[in-house]
Amino acid sequence: EVQLVESGGTLAQPGGSLRLTCVGSGFAFSSFEMNWIRQVPGKGLEWIAYIDSGGDNIYYADSVRGRFAISRDNVKNSVYLQLGSLGDRDTALYFCARDLGFCSGGTCYPGALDVWGQGTLVTVSS
């Protein structure tokens, strides 16, 4: 079964940091681009970070650039999101999603987000 499982969400202090993990199984993880997307409960979806299959191309949303960092370990079939300088606005359910996009000539293009994890909840509060 193709599956993504997130973990690491918790209650964090404003200004603090946290690392989220997403583990893939049932597919050739190292062949796929990956994304992190977040959602305030009851609200819309916000894409926040992308990493290509080899970890060479990384993109961020303006809202998290400089504070969050995406990385991956293809040996462990895992993608990570390091969250820093946390604020109330970062409280959300964080999803990882597999991306069917591709990279060409140094530029990457998104594709369908066909597999999603169940999400991990980050709550920022003092």
Place this chain on the structure above:
Amino acid sequence: AIHLTQSPSSLSASVGDRVTITCRASQGISSALAWFQQKPGKAPRLLIYDASNLESGVPSRFSGSGSGTEFTLTISSLQPADFATYFCQQSSSYPVTFGQGTRVEIK
């Protein structure tokens, strides 16, 4: 960033109704649009990709159409399992963006 506007924001419909949701992009995106269904407490589920391609396992009552800046998701005969929130997403360029969602409720 490419902005997506969905309409309506919510709708009430009955089982068996034909339902259409529209997504408009702030600039042309060819056919690089996907549709997702989301139920409370669950992850989004991919329904349609590249504007009109049905994802494997998705019932044929779902269909998508459009190109450029205007797209539609149609449910030909609404079923009880279809009451949910629907999002469009552009896959033309980063940053990936989503529409604000359309909530489909039982009339």
